[in-house]
Structures are given as structure tokens and as C-alpha cells.
Amino acid sequence: MNVSDIRGLFPGLEDTIYLNTATMCVGCAPAREAYELAAGRWSAGRFDWMEAEQAGEHARGMFAEIIGATAADIAIVPAVSTAAGIVAANFPPARRGENIVVAENEFASNYYPWLLLRERGYDVRAVAADGDVVSAEALGRVADGGTRLIAVSAVHPVTGFRANLGAISRIAAGSGAWFFVDACQAAGAVPLDVARDGVDFLATASHKFLLGSRGMGYLYVRPGLLDRLQPIVPGWKAARLPFESFLGPDMDLSPTASKLDASLAWFPAMADEAGLAVLRRFGMGAVLERNARLALRLQNALQAAGVSFRSFPAEHRSTIISVPVSAPDEVMSRLRGANAVVSLRAGRIRLATHFYNLEEELVRVAELIAGR
Incomplete structure (x- = not known):
């Protein structure tokens, strides 16, 4: 380089x-230029929202490449908390012994949505850090046959500790649990491969190492799990054919992860497309x-x-x-x-x-x- x-x-x-x-x-510079162009067109009454929607689709595909997925596996969401909230909201009331495992020093966006599952009867097991680190082994000692989800940060936002995702995935699989990864400090910074590491859900915002801006983020859903999720606040972008589904009365949801999409933030989407293109260029x-x-x-x-x-x-x-x-x-x-x-x-x-x-x-x- x-x-x-x-x-x-x-x-x-x-x-x-x-x-x-x-x-x-x-x-x-390319992301700034995208913002300036969008603002100029907007202020002149010439903003093309269809161009912005296309930028979002390009960004979806480029992000998928970075984590070893396909565009069909990716939903566009504003933030990690939104992604975690979607997954958490799809949990049914707990049966006896069912639990969630998460580190007690997790960033709040990957912690609060799971804590709310206590209201549905889940035992949320917050694993204590040992010298600021919660290892795969520590998570494994707490997980059991009733564990339904393990949530971790791929890279801890304070310590910089990089988790062994493959090892944690094996623990989750042994418990029959879903495996959720907050990749805010990892995507674009360190290697990620959702297939290799057995990740069920991976979420990130784009305004850190992906060179995007606040307001855009992504949720990866492992193929095979999508049918077990329903959108929580479905809008027109959740449809199979969004541009033909502005009005009711029918609801025909997308067969891809886009059924979980939030309505696109147009300016940030255009900046994301430009920022991700820089990473692809190099x-x-x-x-x-x-x-x-x-x-x-x-x-x-x-x-x-x-x-x-x-x-x-x-x-x-x-x-x-x-x-x-x-x-x-x-x-x-x-x-x-x-x-x-x-x-x-x-x-x-x-x-x-x-x-x-x-x-x-x-x-x-x-x-x-x-x-x-």
C-alpha cells in the first residue's frame, strides 16, 4: 500500500x-464529497432518493464481502442496539432453566437488550471479568444446556481484547444457543469470517473502522436462522418488492435478511458506499x-x-x-x-x-x- x-x-x-x-x-474525502453532493441536491430540491437507495444496496454487498457473507444475509440497521433488540424481541417466554450468557463488562448496546429478557423469565448470567477480560473458558463455565444465547464483543471497546470467536461458537453450539457478536471495534479493523467462526448474528455500526458515518449499520443473520426471526418494526423496505409495496393491504416480506431492514438513512448510506469503496480500492x-x-x-x-x-x-x-x-x-x-x-x-x-x-x-x- x-x-x-x-x-x-x-x-x-x-x-x-x-x-x-x-x-x-x-x-x-469521497465520503465527505458524497455528503456535500447530497446536501447540495437536497437544498436545491433535486435530491434523488432512488440513488441513495442504490447506494445502500452497494454498501450492503461490500459489507457482506468484508465478513465473508452474501448480501442476502445482511440487514441494514442504524446501530448494534437495534440489531440486538431485533434478536432479543424474537425470544419466546423462557422455560425453566433457560438463560442468556454475556460478559458483565460488555458495551451497553450489547448488554441492555439481553437484560430486558429477564422480563420474559430468562436468567441473564453476567460473567465477571478476570483482569478486564472475559475469556471463552469463562463463558464456557457458565453456559449449560439451558443457555439460549451467548453475546460477546469481537473486540472489547476499552481493553482491545480480541475474542476467540471460534471457541465461543463451539460453546454456544454445545448448549444449543445462538451466538451474537458485536463487531463495532472489529469490522474493518481485524479479520472476520462469520462462516469460519460459526457466528449466528453479527452486528456493527459503520462509523468506526468501516469509514462510514453515524446512522448506518449492519446485521448479519446466518442462513437457516432467518425464518426464525420476524421484523419488529417492519416498514416498506421489509417487503419482497419494496418499490412495489408502498401501500397495503397485503404484506409480503422479503425472503432475505432485508426483511429486518430499517428505513434507510439516505445521506449516511451514500457516505457508507463511498467509505467502503475506499477499503475495497486498497x-x-x-x-x-x-x-x-x-x-x-x-x-x-x-x-x-x-x-x-x-x-x-x-x-x-x-x-x-x-x-x-x-x-x-x-x-x-x-x-x-x-x-x-x-x-x-x-x-x-x-x-x-x-x-x-x-x-x-x-x-x-x-x-x-x-x-x-
Whole structure:
């Protein structure tokens, strides 16, 4: 990959060190242009919503490629909480002993929808973290024959711990449970393969490593499970032939995962199409390889600067590194003064690399955290 070609698509990074993609990506030039074009046409009364709908279909297909699925397996939803809510709402009242297994330190969007299942009689088993990590083994010790769903983050949003999805999938299969994955910090950042890892449902928002903007997200449904789900708030996009189904009285739902679609957010859909096209242009394999190299470079830079942090084995490493500091406000002030954008989570400096970062930026941030 030619670094100058990458940086040329992110002109906003010229004077900024951006290690905050785990919160929101930097908008690439093509996505910004898509927004500006849409806003210009909208303000002139010339916005073409059919073009936006087509952009959404292109985005659906490109996302499917990234996770090893097909477009027919993907629903377009606004957020992970929406996706989890759809799945949770399809659970019937619990029978004796039926339970849900989830880590107690899960992000709320992959936690609250499952907690609500207590009202239907499910025992929601929140697995305690061991040193900030909930391992596959810990989940396996809690799951049993009554477990009906195991929910995890592919990459934890604070620690950066990358879960062993294949191992957790085998635990879920042994219990006869569904396996739900929050991939917000993984899609576009680390390799994902829903077929290889036996994932039943995978959800993500697009405004992080997928180079999209807030308002677009995706839900993967494993083939064979779609018939067991009903849409919760079906709109016209849930129809088999949406453009012929604006009016009643009949309801003929799509045979694909699009029956779970929310109405499309048109501007974000056009930006998503442009952002995902950037990833496709460079090749997802090359992007992921660069991501892994940059994450390792950041880890090495922190070690060289004498900064302590939790280091994971290669198979559990992601693009996120969380650094505990004794004076977070002071460290954040130094970083802001150097135009370095990071986030503070649970009293730790959270650093998130993406393929648009430069190696020299990582060294500089490590020095700033160390107080040099």
C-alpha cells in the first residue's frame, strides 16, 4: 500500500494525529464529497432518493464481502442496539432453566437488550471479568444446556481484547444457543469470517473502522436462522418488492435478511458506499495487514517509551491499546496540545490505530504519554 495514496484521501489528517477511530473514524474525502453532493441536491430540491437507495444496496454487498457473507444475509440497521433488540424481541417466554450468557463488562448496546429478557423469565448470567477480560473458558463455565444465547464483543471497546470467536461458537453450539457478536471495534479493523467462526448474528455500526458515518449499520443473520426471526418494526423496505409495496393491504416480506431492514438513512448510506469503496480500492487484506503492523508498532513504541499497558498474545490483539495512567487529565492535555486525538475510557488512554495512521505518529504519541 502506498501511504501517500492513503493519506491523500484523508486531508483532515495533515496536522492531526488521530488515534480515536474506536470512537469515530476520520471522514475520507469521497465520503465527505458524497455528503456535500447530497446536501447540495437536497437544498436545491433535486435530491434523488432512488440513488441513495442504490447506494445502500452497494454498501450492503461490500459489507457482506468484508465478513465473508452474501448480501442476502445482511440487514441494514442504524446501530448494534437495534440489531440486538431485533434478536432479543424474537425470544419466546423462557422455560425453566433457560438463560442468556454475556460478559458483565460488555458495551451497553450489547448488554441492555439481553437484560430486558429477564422480563420474559430468562436468567441473564453476567460473567465477571478476570483482569478486564472475559475469556471463552469463562463463558464456557457458565453456559449449560439451558443457555439460549451467548453475546460477546469481537473486540472489547476499552481493553482491545480480541475474542476467540471460534471457541465461543463451539460453546454456544454445545448448549444449543445462538451466538451474537458485536463487531463495532472489529469490522474493518481485524479479520472476520462469520462462516469460519460459526457466528449466528453479527452486528456493527459503520462509523468506526468501516469509514462510514453515524446512522448506518449492519446485521448479519446466518442462513437457516432467518425464518426464525420476524421484523419488529417492519416498514416498506421489509417487503419482497419494496418499490412495489408502498401501500397495503397485503404484506409480503422479503425472503432475505432485508426483511429486518430499517428505513434507510439516505445521506449516511451514500457516505457508507463511498467509505467502503475506499477499503475495497486498497483491498481488505492489505488494510488488515497494515492495521496489524501499525498496532504492533504502537505497542513497541509504548514499550520503548517505558509506558505500561496490558499486552495480549497475538491471537487476542486488535487495533486498540488501553493505557492506564495516574494523571489522565494531565496526559490528555499534553496530547491535545500536540493535536493528538485519543479518548479516555475508564481512566485509561484508549489508542486506536487504523490504516491511515503513520508510524512516526505512533512514536510521538508514546513519547507524549510518557511525558517526553
